[in-house]
Amino acid sequence: xxxxxxxxxxxxxxxxxAEHAGVSVTTVSLVLSGKGRISEKTAVRVNKAIEALxxxxxxxAAMLRGGGSNVIGLxxxxxxxxxxxxxxxxxxxxxxxxxxxxxxTQCGRNGRNLDRCFDSLSAYGVDGxxxxxxxxxxDVVKQKARDVRLPLVCAARASEFDDIDVIRPDNxxxxxVATEHLIKHGHRQIAYLGGEGGSLTRAERLGGFCAALLQxxxxxxxxxxxxxxxxxxxxxxxAQELLTHNPEITAILCHKASVALGAYFGVLGTGYTVGxxxxxxxxxxxxxxxxxxxxxxxxxxxxxxxxxSSSAREIGHSAANRLLQRIEMPDEPPQHIILPPKLIARGxx
Amino acid sequence: xxxxxxxxxxxxxxxxxAEHAGVSVTTVSLVLSGKGRISEKTAVRVNKAIEALxxxxxxxAAMLRGGGSNVIGLxxxxxxxxxxxxxxxxxxxxxxxxxxxxxxTQCGRNGRNLDRCFDSLSAYGVDGxxxxxxxxxxDVVKQKARDVRLPLVCAARASEFDDIDVIRPDNxxxxxVATEHLIKHGHRQIAYLGGEGGSLTRAERLGGFCAALLQxxxxxxxxxxxxxxxxxxxxxxxAQELLTHNPEITAILCHKASVALGAYFGVLGTGYTVGxxxxxxxxxxxxxxxxxxxxxxxxxxxxxxxxxSSSAREIGHSAANRLLQRIEMPDEPPQHIILPPKLIARGxx
DNA sequence: GTGAAAGCGCTAACAG
DNA sequence: CTGTTAGCGCTTTCAC
Numbered sequence: 001x002x003x004x005x006x007x008x009x010x011x012x013x014x015x016x017x018a019e020h021a022g023v024s025v026t027t028v029s030l031v032l033s034g035k036g037r038i039s040e041k042t043a044v045r046v047n048k049a050i051e052a053l054x055x056x057x058x059x060x061a062a063m064l065r066g067g068g069s070n071v072i073g074l075x076x077x078x079x080x081x082x083x084x085x086x087x088x089x090x091x092x093x094x095x096x097x098x099x100x101x102x103x104x105t106q107c108g109r110n111g112r113n114l115d116r117c118f119d120s121l122s123a124y125g126v127d128g129x130x131x132x133x134x135x136x137x138x139d140v141v142k143q144k145a146r147d148v149r150l151p152l153v154c155a156a157r158a159s160e161f162d163d164i165d166v167i168r169p170d171n172x173x174x175x176x177v178a179t180e181h182l183i184k185h186g187h188r189q190i191a192y193l194g195g196e197g198g199s200l201t202r203a204e205r206l207g208g209f210c211a212a213l214l215q216x217x218x219x220x221x222x223x224x225x226x227x228x229x230x231x232x233x234x235x236x237x238x239a240q241e242l243l244t245h246n247p248e249i250t251a252i253l254c255h256k257a258s259v260a261l262g263a264y265f266g267v268l269g270t271g272y273t274v275g276x277x278x279x280x281x282x283x284x285x286x287x288x289x290x291x292x293x294x295x296x297x298x299x300x301x302x303x304x305x306x307x308x309s310s311s312a313r314e315i316g317h318s319a320a321n322r323l324l325q326r327i328e329m330p331d332e333p334p335q336h337i338i339l340p341p342k343l344i345a346r347g348x349x
Numbered sequence: 350x351x352x353x354x355x356x357x358x359x360x361x362x363x364x365x366x367a368e369h370a371g372v373s374v375t376t377v378s379l380v381l382s383g384k385g386r387i388s389e390k391t392a393v394r395v396n397k398a399i400e401a402l403x404x405x406x407x408x409x410a411a412m413l414r415g416g417g418s419n420v421i422g423l424x425x426x427x428x429x430x431x432x433x434x435x436x437x438x439x440x441x442x443x444x445x446x447x448x449x450x451x452x453x454t455q456c457g458r459n460g461r462n463l464d465r466c467f468d469s470l471s472a473y474g475v476d477g478x479x480x481x482x483x484x485x486x487x488d489v490v491k492q493k494a495r496d497v498r499l500p501l502v503c504a505a506r507a508s509e510f511d512d513i514d515v516i517r518p519d520n521x522x523x524x525x526v527a528t529e530h531l532i533k534h535g536h537r538q539i540a541y542l543g544g545e546g547g548s549l550t551r552a553e554r555l556g557g558f559c560a561a562l563l564q565x566x567x568x569x570x571x572x573x574x575x576x577x578x579x580x581x582x583x584x585x586x587x588a589q590e591l592l593t594h595n596p597e598i599t600a601i602l603c604h605k606a607s608v609a610l611g612a613y614f615g616v617l618g619t620g621y622t623v624g625x626x627x628x629x630x631x632x633x634x635x636x637x638x639x640x641x642x643x644x645x646x647x648x649x650x651x652x653x654x655x656x657x658s659s660s661a662r663e664i665g666h667s668a669a670n671r672l673l674q675r676i677e678m679p680d681e682p683p684q685h686i687i688l689p690p691k692l693i694a695r696g697x698x
Numbered sequence: 699g700t701g702a703a704a705g706c707g708c709t710a711a712c713a714g
Numbered sequence: 715c716t717g718t719t720a721g722c723g724c725t726t727t728c729a730c
Contacts (some may be wrong), residue, residue, distance in 0.1 A: 011497075013723055024701045031727055039699060054496065059472045060409040061723035065706045069409070071473070072452075079428065080438035080644075080662070089429035092455040096462070101469055104423075104453040106441040111446065120450050123408045124420070147403060226605070232610065233652040261581065265614050295429070303582040313429070361705055373717045374726060378709060410707035414722045 021049035032057060033072025060289070063125055072323060074104045076132035077111060083294050083312050083329045087155050090316020091130060099322065100127075111136025122148055128323045129153075130320045134160040135200075151326040155319035158200040159336070165326060167318045167337045171201055171311030173329055174341035175208030178253055178290045178308040183216050185349055187251040187288055191224040191242055193263055194235060194255025202255060205292065209253060224249065227252030228259065236269060243270050243287065251288035260291025260305050264348070274303075275348045289348040304346040361404045368596030370398035381406055412474055415528045421672060422452045422470030425481035432643050433481045436649050439665020440479060447673065449476075454614050460485025469495060471497055477672045478502075483509040484549075484693060504668035507549040508685070514675060516686045517668045518659030520550055524691030526559030527602055527639045527657040532565050535698050536600040536637055540573040540591055542586060542612060554641065558602060571596065577608065584611025585618060592619050592636065600637035602698070604643040609640025609654050613697070623652075638697040653695040659688055 014032075018025045018249055023042055030036035031046045038046075049055075063069040072095055076084040092102050103126055105117035112134045115329040121129050122144075123226040128151035137154065140292065142164065153165035160166060181191050192209055195202035206225060211218055224246065228238040236256070239262065243249060254260035269275050272285045291305050316339050363381075367374045372391055379385035381393040387395075398404075412418040421444055426435040442524065443453050452475055463485050464474060470478050471493075477500035480486055486503065491513065494501040502514035511517060531539055541558055543579035544551035553575060562569055573595065578589040584603070601616075603609035616623050640654050643661040667686050669684045675681065 011723095014725095015723080025724080026701055026726080027699085030700085033673070033725080035725095037699065040436060042699080054493075055429065056468055056472050056497070056724055058413075060413055060474050061705090061706090062725075064407075064409055064413060064708090064723080065725045067725095079441065080431070080434045082431065082434070085429045085431070085434035087455070089427055089455065091427065092453070096455070102475070104437070104441070104451045104452045106438065106445070119405055123405050124450070125407065125409050144403075148405070189599055231650060269617075350717090360707090363709095364707080374708080375710085375718080376716060379716085382709085384709095386715065391716080407707055410722090411709070413707080414709040416709095422721090 012053050021045045036244040068127045069125045070100045071126045073116045073129035074127035075105050077109050086312035087316040090313035091320040094320035116173045128327050130319050153323045155315050170338045171204035172208035174308045175205040176212045179209050179212035182251045183189050189248045190251045191249050192253045194228050194259035230258050232262035235259040236266035239263040239266030257293045305348045306310050306345045308341050308343045310341050361402050366398045366404050366497040367493035370394045417476045419449045420475045422478035424454050424466045428457050438671040443669035458524035477676050479668050502672045504664050513683050519687045520553035521557035523657045524554040525561045528558050528561035531600045538597045539600045540598050541602045543577050543608035552683035579607050581611040584608040585615035588612040588615030595661050604641040606642045617655045654697045655695045657690050657692045
């Protein structure tokens with residue numbers, strides 16, 4: 001009748017461990033943190049007691065008196081946006097190796113809760129915070145961070161601030177590299193497909209795109225830079241239209257993975273083929289494609305599309321590392337870390 | 350020379366507030382938690398002091414003495430997997446409305462860190478934990494949860510346990526509903542495309558699929574249930590092969606969004622069309638498509654593919670709500686919450 | 699090397 | 715309605 005049942009409900013504290021090991025709480029604490037010089041023998045005894053009792057140190061209490069909490073806060077608008085999910089994963093990877101953990105908050109797609117998120121993180125005693133969607137970051141929060149001396153770094157998709165640490169991809173360079181790649185493969189008539197007018201990311205990329213065109217003395221055609229809904233079908237249609245109305249176009253730079261995928265099928269739909277024909281047998285018209293992508297291993301691998309990537313995961317890595325540094329040295333001037341793009345050639349050029 | 354500079358670095362405590370407001374700490378505490386009945390006047394005075402000083406309550410200290418921490422722990426293998434990201438977002442939405450927050454941990458794609466994640470959450474005093482990837486959940490962790498009396502619920506993609514709360518989609522029913530939908534639209538030769546052999550989710554769906562076939566007296570064809578790489582191109586090829594080798598097939602159930610998308614283009618690639626022709630002019634062969642999808646608003650909307658969804662976000666909602674309930678009433682027997690599927694008809698059938 | 703004691707900021711009795 | 719007081723579990727001087 002399950003009488004000898006484990007009544008273990010009582011919370012086990014450092015005191016219990018000390019008792020069990022026949023030492024003082026101080027000693028246990030010292031062993032836990034590896035600080036004071038403890039004799040090998042007692043250390044072993046203490047550890048054995050910890051094991052036996054299944055003791056788990058109460059971090060809340062620990063940080064109350066001591067210094068850091070080993071918790072990092074993250075604010076994103078919505079974690080289900082792949083970019084932020086990827087950044088979060090990257091941050092997690094770094095933190096993991098450092099015995100630190102991640103506090104996740106979502107401020108909503110409109111950023112409404114940003115202030116509340118920040119206060120929340122602050123209240124829970126995080127050692128620093130990383131903010132994803134920098135576009136919502138306002139001066140109130142920045143000031144608050146300064147007031148409570150809470151390190152704040154921004155993991156962004158585009159350039160945003162100059163008064164805090166920012167980690168971001170080099171959109172402009174990425175576009176330039178991609179465009180040059182196309183030019184070097186003989187393309188002279190290049191279009192840019194996708195994105196919305198108001199997007200900073202798009203603006204930066206178009207900047208790089210134009211820069212490359214100008215540098216190589218190629219014509220600059222506003223009507224070849226077309227916005228479109230990012231969904232595949234829409235992109236496919238847009239690509240098809242673009243190609244039929246402008247038969248001279250031989251290459252398209254695609255604003256994101258789904259656009260590239262759409263364009264891929266759009267090109268096929270026009271009866272053209274994608275990529276360069278290695279055998280130099282130019283019987284059917286070919287269109288080259290390069291897509292921008294945050295998430296290397298994803299959709300673009302199959303069909304094999306050449307793409308230019310600024311890994312969101314790496315942004316997460318850098319942001320985490322930067323924050324950790326800043327926690328150590330809070331008074332350094334803020335810096336921008338701009339991640340270079342990587343071009344992955346895979347046959348569609 | 351910035352001499353009168355804000356020296357606000359000192360941490361502001363409840364005591365400071367009490368002093369500033371000319372009341373005792375108790376009163377402040379009471380105002381903060383809205384517990385004791387405090388006179389309107391003092392409440393206002395206290396709030397004013399809080400405002401003036403920019404006081405932020407130290408949650409760590411609060412929970413040390415009091416009960417809950419208002420923190421919920423989440424363990425997923427990798428937050429960048431869209432399913433988990435979506436679940437996390439759903440959880441966040443619920444918690445947000447309750448003044449609670451989310452602690453995110455990642456146990457790695459192989460689940461290696463599961464134990465460590467759990468201990469971490471436990472150490473930080475979460476009120477309960479939601480585990481995503483249940484497939485990694487082991488008895489050690491379950492026992493540990495019981496020992497420390499930490500409510501544990503599992504937000505899963507498929508059925509996994511019976512000794513803890515589980516929230517999961519009804520894969521079998523979803524497949525059944527989808528299949529019946531096809532049958533009712535006159536289809537008799539239906540294939541299932543995608544997924545990997547070892548997948549529990551797939552097994553459950555195939556179960557529902559077969560059940561529906563049998564129920565309607567339709568033939569059961571193992572060779573029409575084909576596995577395939579989930580990437581688009583692979584799926585497109587697989588669909589094309591399937592259709593050319595088996596000309597009698599008129600409908601395909603697709604294991605996930607990317608497979609459906611691939612199949613869509615695969616069908617077009619064979620020269621057939623997708624969907625039902627409303628004008629009853631059956632000149633070209635048509636193939637109907639239904640995809641499974643976790644994320645309603647995503648890829649399947651365009652092209653307009655009919656799909657059957659078990660919203661990952663809703664799983665997050667339910668999991669959060671269930672956990673909150675269980676925190677209130679820890680001794681209820683564990684229950685399974687099985688979310689019904691939703692069929693969204695959009696023209697591809 | 700190890701222990702005793704004083705808090706960290708807050709809440710929860712119990713008095714007034 | 716409001717104040718006094720005693721801890722929550724842990725770290726950290728400062729003695730021994």
